Amino acid sequence: MVEFSKTTSIKDIEMTINSISSFHLTDLNGVGDQTVKQLNRLGIFNIVDLLFYLPYKYTNKSHITTIQNLELGNKQVIEITVEHKETQNFRRKISTITGYDETGVITLKFFNTYGSFLKQFEVGKKYKFYGDIKHSSKGMELIHPEIIKEKDFIGIYKEKLFPAYHLTEGLNQKKLYQLIIQALDLLRLKTICFEDNFQKYIPSYCYNIEQALNILHCPSISEPIVKLENFQHNAHLRLIIEELSAFYLSILKLKNKNLTHQSYQLKNPLRDLESSFLKNLPFSLTNAQEKVALEIKNDFKNNFPMKRLVQGDVGSGKTLVSALAALHIIQSGHQVALMAPTELLAEQHFHNFKEWFSPLNIQVGLLLGKHAPKKKKSILNELFNNKIQLVIGTHALFQESVNYSSLALIIIDEQHRFGVAQRDALLKKGISGNIVPHQLVMTATPIPRTLALSAFKELDVSVIDELPPGRTPIETVVFSNTKRLELIKKIRKMIEVESVQVYWVCTLIDDSETLEAESVEALFRNISSIMQDISIDFIHSQMSSEKKIEVMNKFNQNEIKILVSTTVIEVGVNVPNASIMVIENSERLGLSQIHQLRGRVGRGTKKSYCLLMYQEPISEISKKRLEVIRSSTDGFFIAEEDLKLRGPGEILGYKQTGDINMKVACLFRDANLLVKAQEIAKNIYQEDKENAHIIMEKWSKYQSSDIKN
Template structure:
C-alpha cells in the first residue's frame, strides 16, 4: 500500500488498529499528524563516558552491560533495588528506592546493552561510583546509527513507549512523501530557513554534529523554521483580522460631547487615576471614529477597569445608543448592574439585568428590542437568539478569557459593527497579548486608586493554622471581614482536599463559634448565592467560606483577609486573582496561603513568587514560564491551534520577527493572491476557517 500524508496511521508498519487508537489520544490520526508530532527534548548519547572517567557530582552517561539485579529490604517496609553495570573500565552501581525489582527486571534483563544517565555519586566505600534512579535506555542493534547518537524524546500516551514511538516515526519518515511547503519561498530565502520537509526530518533525526546547546534550547535551524511557521500562521490570522476590521463597512461613530464626559466624571465618588484617564481618552477617540473600536483593556485586580467601562457605556447611552455588558457569572453581572444603576440614576437612563435567574425575561427582551433599555447587563443569556437590540453602539465583555470566540462573536452580532471593549483582570504577558490579541488595540491600567494599602502575603504551614485563625479573629474584631477559600465543593479521597461544606461547619461551630460564618459555592442555586453574597456585602456575615466562585470580580472593600486552603494546588494566576478580593480599601490586608505537604517544586516556586510580588504583570510572565503556553489563558477555547514546538517565553524573538513579516505580507497582499502565497492561503483556510471564524479569508 502506498503511504500518503492523509493515510490513516493504522496502515503504517508497526501500528495497526489497536495502536492507532492509542495514538489518537495524542491527536495522531494520519501519517501527516505523526510527522508533526515533534520531540519535546533529546537524549544526547554522543558524550558517553567510561566508568573510570566519571566525575562525582555531574550528570553523565555511560554505556555498559547489566550484570545483575538485587533487592534489599530497608526499615519501615521500604525496599531498594540495585543493578550492577559493567563496561571495559569498571563497575557502576545503580540504585532505585521503593521500586519493585520485578518491575525493573521485566524492562531490563542481565546481559542487555544499556545506556544509563544520571547524577554520579561516590559510593559508601569511597572508591566506586553509583547513580540513584538513573534513566536507563536499552540499546538495540543499529539504533545509534539511525539517530546519529541523538535520541528524540516524544510526548507519549499509555501503551506507547519511546522505542515504539521512535520506530513508528522512522517508518513514517521512510515511507511518506515529502511534506508540501506552506510558506512563500521568497520569505524562506529572506530568512535563511530550510524547506518544511527538510526541517521536519531534521527535528526527528538531528545530524550527528548538531551542537548540544542548540538542541537543548530548540535553536537548531530546523527548530527555528518550525517555530517561525507556527507563529507566522497565527500572526497572519491576526493581520487579516486587523485588515478586515479596517476595511469593513463603516462602524458607529459616537459623537462624545465634552459636557457629557465631564458630567459623568464629576458624579464619581473618587478621582480617576492617570491610567484611567488615559484609557478613557483612548476609548473616546476610538468610538468617535467611523471604524468600530476593537480594544482590549487589561489591568491589575482592583485597578478600576469597571469604572472606565461604566463611563464608556454611559457615554454611549447619553448619545442615543444602546450598550451591553456581558459578565461570566451571575454574581459579577449583578454587581455590575448595581454599580452602574447608581451612576445611571443621575442621568435618567434605563438599565436592565438579564441572567438565567432573571424574572420577566420576556419583558426585558421586548424592551431591549424596542430600544427602551439603554444598557443591558447580563451573562451568557445575552447571546441567546431571542435577545435583540435596536441600536447597539457599544459591547463590553468582562473577563474575556471566560468566554469562547464564538460567544464573543454572537454578542457583537447583536448590532451592526458596534464598538467593542474587552476587559480582563488577568494581566496578559506581552508575548501572549501579541499572539492571542494581535488584532486588537490594547490599553493597560497599571496604577491603583489612591489610598490602597499593599496586601501582605505569607505561606501558612499546617502547624501555623492556629496563628492564622487568630489573625482572622483580630481583623473581625476591628470590624473587618474575611474569606476562606477551598478548591472543591465535596470531599474527594483521591485529591485529599477538605470540602468547603464540611469546613464551613468546622469554622461555624468550633473555630469561630462567636462569629457569623456564611457559605457559598458553585452548586448552590442562584438565589441562594445571591442571598449569601448580599449578607456579606451588608456586613451581616464576618467570614465567607467559599469555593473559587468568588475568584472573579467580587468587590467588598471591608474584607481584609483571605485564607486560601491547599494553596499548593492552585495556579499562579488563580492565586493572584483570589488575592485581589482583598486590598480594595485603605486598610492593611492579608493573603494567607495555607499549604499541605507533600508539595512539588513547581508549587514551591509559585508560592515563593506570590510572597515576593503583587505585580500582576510580573506574575503573569512567571506563570507562563512555569506552565508553558499550550493552554494558557484558555488558548484552546480561543480558537488558536495548540503550539506543537513554539514557546512564547523562549521564542519571543522569533514571535517578533514572525509578526513583522506577517503584517507586512498581509498589508501588501491582503487576499494572499500572489502565486507564491497559494500554499499559505490554503494553510490559512485549513487552520482558521472553522476554528477562528475567519471564513472570509477564503
C-alpha cells in the first residue's frame, strides 16, 4: 500500500493511479478476446472497473435446510438422495427428480433439458440443490434449481454470502465472480494497490478501500443482507462518501477556476433601461422572478463571469428574466446572444424581444442558417459594428464567419438540447484574453436538485418556483386509445360551439410496427377523413423551417383548428387560444416531456384540457407514471417522481448526469450523504490543496474508462 507523506509528489501518485488503471483484463486467468468483449458490454474495461462492479444481490448457499424445515417462497439449499428420475415430453421437455432426506420427500423439476441431462445423477447418491421452494398438490417442489457441486459448497459458498451481479450474454455468475476474486487477490498480494489518502477524514468509517471491496464482494454470512442489497452497509458508505467528496472537490475546482477569469465590466448606464422596460409591461413580476433577477444582477457586480442556470416551470416567466439580464449588459454598451434549439423557437423569441425592446431603441437581430447570403452578410456586419445589441438564433450564432463587437452575455435556452461543445463554441466568440462572457442557461424542464448538481455542477442554480397569476388551470384526463372516436366527436363539438384550437401530438414521425404508434401524417389523414369540414394541418421536425413557421403562424392566427404534431411543439410555442392538448401513446413519453407539452395550453382565458391516451395493455409502472401527471401540475414534483420511476438518464434525455460516470455513488440514492461529503470536500480544499488534487485525480482515473467509452 502506498504511504502518503508531505514529500510524496503528485507525479508519484499519478504513476500509482495509472499503474492500476492500465492493468489489463487479459492478465487474468481465463480472459481471452471473447471474455473481454463480454466484460466491455458491462462497462468493465480494466481491473478497477472489475473491482468496482459491485453485486446487487446476495444469497446464503452455505447452509443446508432439511425438507421438513423448508420455507415456502424462499431460496434454500437442500441435500437429497436421488430416489427416482425421468424425462417427460409434454409441450416442452421436463426432467423430474424425486429425492429424500431424513425428514421428508421432495420433487425437483427441470425444464427444456438436453438429452443426457439426468445421466449426471445416480439413484441412491446424494446431491445438493439451491432454488425456490413451491408447494403443489403432490407436495414440496423445487423448480429448476441450481445444482451445487461439492467443491463449491466447501469452497466459494462456505461461510460466505454469495454475490449476484448483473450479467450479459455468455458470462455467468461463477465466471464473473472468479475473475473478481483474482482481482481481489492482486490487491491482497500488493500486485496492485489503492492509494488511501482519504481515511483520515472519515475515522467513523473504519475500512480502507481494499477492505471495503473485500467485504462487498466476499461478505461473511454474519453481514446484514438488507444493508448490503440497499447499498447501506458501512463498506458501501466508505466508498460512497469518498467518491461524493471527490465529486464536490471537482465542483470547487471548477468554480475556483472561474474566479481566475475576468468578466466584462458593466459601466454606469447612461439610462435606466430596466425601469423603462418594466413600466411598459402590462403586468408585474412575480416574487420568484424578482428574486432570480436580483441574483443575476448581483452576479454582474462580481469581477468574475456569471455562470448561472435558471430553472422554471412551464410558463413561469424565464424569458422575461433573461430579458432583464440582457438589458443590464446592453445599457453598458455590450452585446448579448441568445441561442435557441430550433428556428421555430428562435423566431418566436425574436418577435417577443423585438416587441419588448423596440420602444427602448434597442436593435434586435435574428440570425438563422436559412438566411440568404445577402441578408446574412448584412446581419454579420451589424453585429461586428455593434449595431445589433441583441442577436437571437440557433447554431448559426457560433459559425466561423460570425464576429461580435463586444459579446458580454450568452443566453442558452433549453440548454439540454445543446452539447457542452456547442455552448463553449458560442462562449469563445466573446472571449478576449482573460475576459470571458457571462453565461445564463435556462430550462423549462424541471430537474431535481441532485440531478442539477450532477449535470451542471459548474453552474449556480436559480429556481423560478412561482407561476404568474391568471394562468388557466388545466384538467388532465387519462384514457385508453380505444375511445379515440368518441374523443374526436367531442372535440368536433367543442370546435363548432366554442371555437377552440387543439394540439394533437403523436410520438413518431414514421410508421413503426414495433412501437405501434401512428405517424403524424397517418394521424392527420385519419382525423381529416372524420372531420372533413374542420381546418387541420400537421407539423414535424423533418419539414423545412419555412414550412413549420408558416403552419405555426396560421395556427396562431386561428386559421387552423387542429394541429397534428410531434413533440416539436413542446418548447416555447405560445398560442393563447389553444386550449386542448391530446397526446397519443402518452405512456411512451417521460413525465417531464408530457408536462412540457401540457404547458402549451392554459395560456388564455378558456378552460383547458390535457388528454392523455395510452395503448393497451399498459404496464403497472406506466399506470403509476400517468397517475402522477394526472394528479399534479407541479413540474418539480413530477420530475422527482419520474426520477424515482425511470432514473436520471431518462429525466435529462441525455447522459448528462454524474451518476452515469460514478463507480459506486448515486446522487439520488445517496442524497442523505451529500451535505456530509460537501463539508469534507470544503475542509480538504481549504486545508490541503495537494491532497484535494490527489483525491480528484484518483477518482477521475477510476472513472476514466467509462467516460472514454
